[in-house]
Amino acid sequence: MALDQSFVGRSYPPTAPYEVGREKIREFAESLGDTNPVHTDPEAARALGYPDVIAPPTFVFTITFKAAGKQVIEDPQLGLDYSRVVHGDQRFEYTRPVRAGDRLTVTSTIDSIKSLAGNDILSVRGEVHDESGDHVATSFTTLVARAADAEVEESR
Amino acid sequence: MTAKISYDSVEVGTEVPVREFRVNRADLVRYAGASGDFNPIHWNEKFAKEVGLPDVIAHGAYTMAEAARVVSDWAGDPGALVEYGVRFTRPVVVPNDDKGAVVEIGAKVAAKLDDEARTVRLDITATSAGQKVLGRARAVVRLA
Numbered sequence: 001m002a003l004d005q006s007f008v009g010r011s012y013p014p015t016a017p018y019e020v021g022r023e024k025i026r027e028f029a030e031s032l033g034d035t036n037p038v039h040t041d042p043e044a045a046r047a048l049g050y051p052d053v054i055a056p057p058t059f060v061f062t063i064t065f066k067a068a069g070k071q072v073i074e075d076p077q078l079g080l081d082y083s084r085v086v087h088g089d090q091r092f093e094y095t096r097p098v099r100a101g102d103r104l105t106v107t108s109t110i111d112s113i114k115s116l117a118g119n120d121i122l123s124v125r126g127e128v129h130d131e132s133g134d135h136v137a138t139s140f141t142t143l144v145a146r147a148a149d150a151e152v153e154e155s156r
Numbered sequence: 157m158t159a160k161i162s163y164d165s166v167e168v169g170t171e172v173p174v175r176e177f178r179v180n181r182a183d184l185v186r187y188a189g190a191s192g193d194f195n196p197i198h199w200n201e202k203f204a205k206e207v208g209l210p211d212v213i214a215h216g217a218y219t220m221a222e223a224a225r226v227v228s229d230w231a232g233d234p235g236a237l238v239e240y241g242v243r244f245t246r247p248v249v250v251p252n253d254d255k256g257a258v259v260e261i262g263a264k265v266a267a268k269l270d271d272e273a274r275t276v277r278l279d280i281t282a283t284s285a286g287q288k289v290l291g292r293a294r295a296v297v298r299l300a
């Protein structure tokens with residue numbers, strides 16, 4: 001079932017601030033097996049010119065995905081079948097890395113909705129700003145809700 | 157930002173050695189917890205098969221994160237990434253055994269973009285079980 005095109009261009013209100021903690025960054029880095037001390041040791045981070053530990057580059061996705069999930073994916077009016085959703089593609093533009101102590105808000109916008117071979121393809125942009133209103137990163141996420149009878153390879 | 161590789165020392169074609177990353181079910185559970193993405197296709201075999209997948213698949217963002225490490229470890233600073241994008245062309249299927257799946261990731265300098273900003277574009281390759289799992293995987297990195 002094709003999604004409603006009228007949702008294209010819709011922006012959702014900025015999320016409540018997500019406070020980035022050192023231990024959350026550590027947990028995320030460890031889940032990747034990433035032992036770079038810049039993620040866990042403030043001294044190592046300062047040696048590279050950062051005020052505190054920095055998150056791995058894809059960490060910001062966890063924040064933008066959460067925002068997209070709560071506001072877009074679970075928007076009952078949009079009606080996306082999350083159980084059939086796979087991640088189609090993902091891109092980031094970084095102004096600076098996410099770091100401990102950041103309080104980040106995400107503004108999500110639906111950039112496009114396409115229907116291809118019964119699959120719904122939804123592109124969501126998440127603009128991430130810090131407490132001062134400065135841009136940190138933008139996440140471009142494409143989600144594919146696979147058609148109920150499609151094999152996964154066909155949807156890609 | 158303090159990348160350890162200097163812009164002047166690389167040229168188009170400079171290769172970043174291929175690294176192997178092993179991923180098993182426990183890694184996916186940990187990543188689900190750390191990232192907050194609890195979609196059951198990443199940990200529940202029954203559910204994954206019910207929605208038409210061959211088995212549990214790794215989070216695309218997990219594979220993407222490992223690919224980022226290849227670039228950022230090479231550059232010497234994860235904060236040196238200016239832009240990074242991938243297409244998830246094929247899922248990494250993670251069997252429920254003690255071996256899991258292996259993803260092989262390498263990269264190559266594809267273009268020197270800006271002499272002043274000292275940015276280069278790396279094209280990344282990622283394969284699992286002989287199949288390409290990331291498409292159009294590219295990172296723009298600011299070098300020293």
